[in-house]
Amino acid sequence: MTTATVKIEETAIQDRPILEIKDLAITFTTGAGEFKAVKNAHLSIMPGETVAIVGESGSGKSTTALAAIGLLPGNGRVTGGQILLDGEDIAHASERRMIELRGSHIGMVPQDPMSNLNPVWKIGYQVRETLKANGRPDGPDDVARVLAEAGLPDAHRRARQYPHEFSGGMRQRALIAIGLSCAPKLLIADEPTSALDVTVQRRILDHLEKMTTELGTSVLLITHDLGLAAERADKVVVMYQGNVVEAGPSLELLRNPQHPYTKRLVESAPSLASRRIQSAKEQGVEAADLLVPAAAGRARDEVLQVRNLRKVYKLRQGMGQSTDFAAVDDVSFSVKRGTTTAIVGESGSGKSTVAKMVLRLESPTEGQIIFDGVDTAGLKGKELFTFRRRVQPIFQDPYGSLDPMYNIYRTIEEPLRIHKIGDAASREKKVRELLDQVALPQGTMQRYPNELSGGQRQRVAIARALALDPEVIICDEAVSALDVLVQAQVLNLLTELQSELGLTYLFITHDLAVVRQIADHVCVMEKGKLVETGTTDDVFDAPQQDYTRALLNAIPGASLLLPPAVA
Amino acid sequence: MSNTKHFVAPVEETPLLATDSLRTDQAPLSLWADAWRKLRRRPMFIISSLMILFLLFVAFFPGAFTSVDPNNNCQLSNSEAGPTAGHPFGFTLQGCDVYARVIHGTQASLSVGVLSVLCVLVIGVTLGALAGYYGGWLDAVLARLGDIFFALPLVLGALVITQLPLFRENKSVWTVVFVISMLAWPQMARITRGAVIEVRNADFVTAARSLGVSRFGALVRHVLPNALAPVIVLATLELGVFIVAEATLSFLGIGLPASVMSWGNDISAANASIRTNPSILLYPAGALSITVLSFIMLGDAVRDALDPKSRQR
Numbered sequence: 036m037t038t039a040t041v042k043i044e045e046t047a048i049q050d051r052p053i054l055e056i057k058d059l060a061i062t063f064t065t066g067a068g069e070f071k072a073v074k075n076a077h078l079s080i081m082p083g084e085t086v087a088i089v090g091e092s093g094s095g096k097s098t099t100a101l102a103a104i105g106l107l108p109g110n111g112r113v114t115g116g117q118i119l120l121d122g123e124d125i126a127h128a129s130e131r132r133m134i135e136l137r138g139s140h141i142g143m144v145p146q147d148p149m150s151n152l153n154p155v156w157k158i159g160y161q162v163r164e165t166l167k168a169n170g171r172p173d174g175p176d177d178v179a180r181v182l183a184e185a186g187l188p189d190a191h192r193r194a195r196q197y198p199h200e201f202s203g204g205m206r207q208r209a210l211i212a213i214g215l216s217c218a219p220k221l222l223i224a225d226e227p228t229s230a231l232d233v234t235v236q237r238r239i240l241d242h243l244e245k246m247t248t249e250l251g252t253s254v255l256l257i258t259h260d261l262g263l264a265a266e267r268a269d270k271v272v273v274m275y276q277g278n279v280v281e282a283g284p285s286l287e288l289l290r291n292p293q294h295p296y297t298k299r300l301v302e303s304a305p306s307l308a309s310r311r312i313q314s315a316k317e318q319g320v321e322a323a324d325l326l327v328p329a330a331a332g333r334a335r336d337e338v339l340q341v342r343n344l345r346k347v348y349k350l351r352q353g354m355g356q357s358t359d360f361a362a363v364d365d366v367s368f369s370v371k372r373g374t375t376t377a378i379v380g381e382s383g384s385g386k387s388t389v390a391k392m393v394l395r396l397e398s399p400t401e402g403q404i405i406f407d408g409v410d411t412a413g414l415k416g417k418e419l420f421t422f423r424r425r426v427q428p429i430f431q432d433p434y435g436s437l438d439p440m441y442n443i444y445r446t447i448e449e450p451l452r453i454h455k456i457g458d459a460a461s462r463e464k465k466v467r468e469l470l471d472q473v474a475l476p477q478g479t480m481q482r483y484p485n486e487l488s489g490g491q492r493q494r495v496a497i498a499r500a501l502a503l504d505p506e507v508i509i510c511d512e513a514v515s516a517l518d519v520l521v522q523a524q525v526l527n528l529l530t531e532l533q534s535e536l537g538l539t540y541l542f543i544t545h546d547l548a549v550v551r552q553i554a555d556h557v558c559v560m561e562k563g564k565l566v567e568t569g570t571t572d573d574v575f576d577a578p579q580q581d582y583t584r585a586l587l588n589a590i591p592g593a594s595l596l597l598p599p600a601v602a
Numbered sequence: 603m604s605n606t607k608h609f610v611a612p613v614e615e616t617p618l619l620a621t622d623s624l625r626t627d628q629a630p631l632s633l634w635a636d637a638w639r640k641l642r643r644r645p646m647f648i649i650s651s652l653m654i655l656f657l658l659f660v661a662f663f664p665g666a667f668t669s670v671d672p673n674n675n676c677q678l679s680n681s682e683a684g685p686t687a688g689h690p691f692g693f694t695l696q697g698c699d700v701y702a703r704v705i706h707g708t709q710a711s712l713s714v715g716v717l718s719v720l721c722v723l724v725i726g727v728t729l730g731a732l733a734g735y736y737g738g739w740l741d742a743v744l745a746r747l748g749d750i751f752f753a754l755p756l757v758l759g760a761l762v763i764t765q766l767p768l769f770r771e772n773k774s775v776w777t778v779v780f781v782i783s784m785l786a787w788p789q790m791a792r793i794t795r796g797a798v799i800e801v802r803n804a805d806f807v808t809a810a811r812s813l814g815v816s817r818f819g820a821l822v823r824h825v826l827p828n829a830l831a832p833v834i835v836l837a838t839l840e841l842g843v844f845i846v847a848e849a850t851l852s853f854l855g856i857g858l859p860a861s862v863m864s865w866g867n868d869i870s871a872a873n874a875s876i877r878t879n880p881s882i883l884l885y886p887a888g889a890l891s892i893t894v895l896s897f898i899m900l901g902d903a904v905r906d907a908l909d910p911k912s913r914q915r
Contacts, residue, residue: 075615278616283608293610295618394812423814435805440633440827450813483632490622499809520621 052079053121053220053253054103060115061098061107072098072111074277078270080221085247085254087264087285089300090274091518096257099274100223102126103255104141105133121220138169142219142252144243146226148206152198158182158209159194162216169217185212186242203382204235211243218250225257232381232545233589240267240591259519261304262548262592265289273297303523304592338539339370339393339507344402346388362388364563366402370556372506375533375540377550377571379586380560389560390511390543394428395419406507424454427500431512433492437484443470443495444480450502469498472535473528490521494528501532507539514549526553548590551575559583633831637907644906650899657893661709670702672863682879691885694868695875700882703868704889710864711893714778714848715841721783723837726790731829733791734798735821741795748788756847757854759785764856773859782847786840793836797829804828831908838904842897849890865890 061073073095080086088096101107103118105125118126120140125133137143145151152161159178166173166181175194182190185208198206207227214222224243228236244267247254258264264271265285272282273296281294292298346363363385370376378386391397393404395411404411406426414422430436437446447469451462467477473494484492493513500508510529514522530553532538542554550557550571557574559567559582567580578584641647660667670689680697683689691700733744751759760781763769769777801807802825810820851857852866853873860867865886872883 276616276619278611279609280611280616281609287608291608293608295613296616299618299621396808396812420814423812426812428809428812430805430809432805436809438806438810438824438828440824442632449810449815453814453819485633485636488622496809499813503813524621 050081051122052119053082053084054255055079055119056099056103056116057119058116059099059102059113059118059126061095061102061111062114063108063111065110071114072277073102076116076274076277076279078272078279078282080253080255082220082253083248083251084270085244085256085268086270086272087256087258087268088272088274089258089261089264091259091520093276094274095277096274097225100225100255100257103221104137104143104223105130106143138165138217138219140220142214142217142222144207144211144214144222144224144227147230148203148210149230151210152201152206154198157195157197158201162194162209162213165213165216171217181212181216182209184246185209185215186238187212203231204239207231207235207239208242211239211246215246215250215252219252221253221255222247223255223257226259227256228263229259233547233591234381234585236591237589260591261289261300261519262590266592273300299520303520336372337369338372338407339541340403340405341369341389341393342367342403342405344389344392344404345400346385346392346397347400361563363392363399366558366560366563366565368556368558368565368568370507370539370541372539373533373537374555375542375553376556376558377542377544377554378558378560379544379547379550381545381586383562384560385563386543386545386560387511390428390509390541393541394426394509395422420454424450424503425505426507426509427503427505429493429496429500429508429510429513431515433489433496433516434484436496437492439484442481442483443487446484446495447499447502450499454503456503465502466498469501472501472532473498488521490517490525493517493525497525497528497532501536504536505538507541509541509543511543512545513542515544515546522549529553547586559586633908637904640907641903644903646899647903647907650896650903653892653896654900657708657712657896660705661712664705664709667705668699668702670699672698672702672706673861675699675702682875682882692879692881694871694882696871700868700885703863704865704885706863707865707868707886707889708893710775710858710862711845711848711866711890713775714782714858714864715845715897717775717779718782718786718844718847719837719841721779722787722790722840723833725783725787727794727826727833729787730791730794731798731821731826734795735802735825744791745795748791751785752788754785756782756785757850760851760856761854764851773857775858775862778848778851778857781851782844786844786847790833790836790840793832794829797832798825801825801828835901835905835908838901839898842894842901845890845897846894 056076056078059073059076060071063070063072076095076099078086078088078099088099090096098107098111102111102113103120103125105128107113113126116126117124120136125136128136152158156164159175159182162178162181163173166177171177175191178194179190182194187193187205187208193201193205198209201209211227214224227243228239231239240263243254246252254268256264256268261271265288268285270283271285271288273280273288273294275296281288281292281297288297289301292301344363344366345361348360348362349357350360366385366389368376378389380386388397392399393411395404395414398412406422411422441449444463444466447466448462451457451465456462457465466480470477470479475491475494475498479487479491479495484495487495496513513529514525517525526549529540533540540553542550544550554571557567557569557571558565559574559580561582567574567578567583569579574583575587578587676694676696676698678697680693681695683693683697685692689699689701691704694700694703729744729748733741763781763784764773764777769781798821802821804824807820807824810824811817815823848857848864849866849869852864853870855870857866858864868886869883869890872886876883
């Protein structure tokens, strides 16, 4: 009897989670009153385990993690529940105790590598600061060792450099080095790779996994990407509106989602999708209002041809000297009417420059862009004005692309007014129709952009682009800034509009998963050059180039096998 | 074991909402409406704007406060006399009614302030916006031009300009406005330029351009309205500063002519009797301080209300 009790206690100690959050509630006090950001969160992380919190923005996932390290913003406080770190409740621990715990017991890798390193201090100094604060040896060799462990080559020299001399991936490695420098028992990684290219993301996550396995560190990974979470974590916790709605082993949860929200997430996770979204019409739904004769009657000619496009920027090197830098180098492709062509590449590949030149916001150094049989370089005055009407852009940042001083009605009406189409009454009718097309209530008209969510703003941007009945729409990372579910919604909308209006899309993106969902043709760009083109199926099923293969392999969750019913 | 359990919360606890549904419970709000909503709850704004309204009323209808003619009713027998019935602030060295002079001085001070700010706004915003928006050589030329005026201290510059025969012989409210605007527009131009540069690369400007809006059209329709907030704040603050500048110039004898009633002139005149009767100095100086304080308080309140960082819901 006694021995049995002792045994149970021993197992209990071994099985004690490194972090256990019970019924956590967090309230923010704002000018508008009390706001419950987290209502009921609970999770547990065993030693050495990786747990991922998945959820959309505003679901409370980051707030939960910040509470665990005691770094809630000044107006937020824990109003209920417990946060047990190795058995000790730290939900209301003193600031002194939290300072002791941070670094040595809990480490943190923040989201944005661009703003989380102090630009005026050398990298080495910032690592040393952490070591010193936790009473560890902080000589130059120790600093270099920490950096080298995080995978930075030539660490001694790197330690003497400033953050601006580092690329995004290297900065994130430096931040990981700082986070893990004191071998904490728990590492909180808040969207550690969201700001990075997919291939870099993969390398960083691989390295993080290796390091934490060696140190035996538990990881609390916060991400919006279900595919990434399932691939990297042992357990996944799904948060929605401040509550944990589902939690369980990653694969189990992915293959057998129970809560309707999780089901919705699994259905629309782009990294898990395996085919192009099809519009209702293409799926065989016979609806008369979907069949627009104009779209059906148009021949599938090549509406846009890009030939040997080249764009050279002069980089200033001081003292009046400059070197040439080819942002776009000998790029040729063509786009068939009514189809979607995606240009994929990592940052710096020149894909956005191509988009700007097609829109004639930049002029090419060499090469031609032929729109509907006419070279756009020669367009002037009235012809250019007409061209603007036929080719419309949708931009990446839904918070930046709408004028905050214009209400939604004025925003969508502006192109009509500029091109002097119709009178006030007919323009208002058109705006109402456009809002219907993008599935926004007509009451949106009097609202201002700051009252809308990112997805709603993007739908307004689509309505504005459609106002002039364009033929080609250039989407520059149009869904990259959106939450997964909203992204799926916008992609579906774009597909419906394409089949309804016969639109042609040129889709610029870094996200191959999105390409899979929307594109018919793919152009892969690397460092200004076009490395591979083909139909989406060909490129995804049989990539010809190493670079394309690397990109495809880096899609998080791509290797996870899902039953066809879910995928 | 608890950590391998597959947990599912009851659906009723967190009912599933439609993805990305529009919030329709609040009235639509423009930036200005939003700023107004914030402003009207701030005590600093309420106090300062009530004070300014009162000052404006005094400036337009001085007759409602005093029936004494400030200039032509002076009797040397009253020189430096204390307050009496009907003359609550006493008399100046020349035997003029201090209260009447303070009331009538409001008009000159406020009109110099308002007119100077309007001139500075026209010159500074135009040049600053063009420089910031088009950049290149225009920016370089305008920036250097601004620097020249920036380098001149107000008093020194005013001394030089007002000594020109044209100004020396035609002293009036307008010459003071001209001198102040000449020397103060570069700051407004700089602020506008900075704000315009910040906005000109915004996506919505690019979007407007690709809709077919001309380059200048985009400046007027999209860039300027979005760059106005810091300009309005600076204008409110400068109103107070310019009123002080007028008083300074008048005190030095290079501002308003003695025939125009102004606090600066009165402070200057009272300087002579500061030892014998300091209250003569105190009243116009107090009126000046209160006026400047109300404009600066208003400027602070407006700045807080227009702060883009506070505009997230």
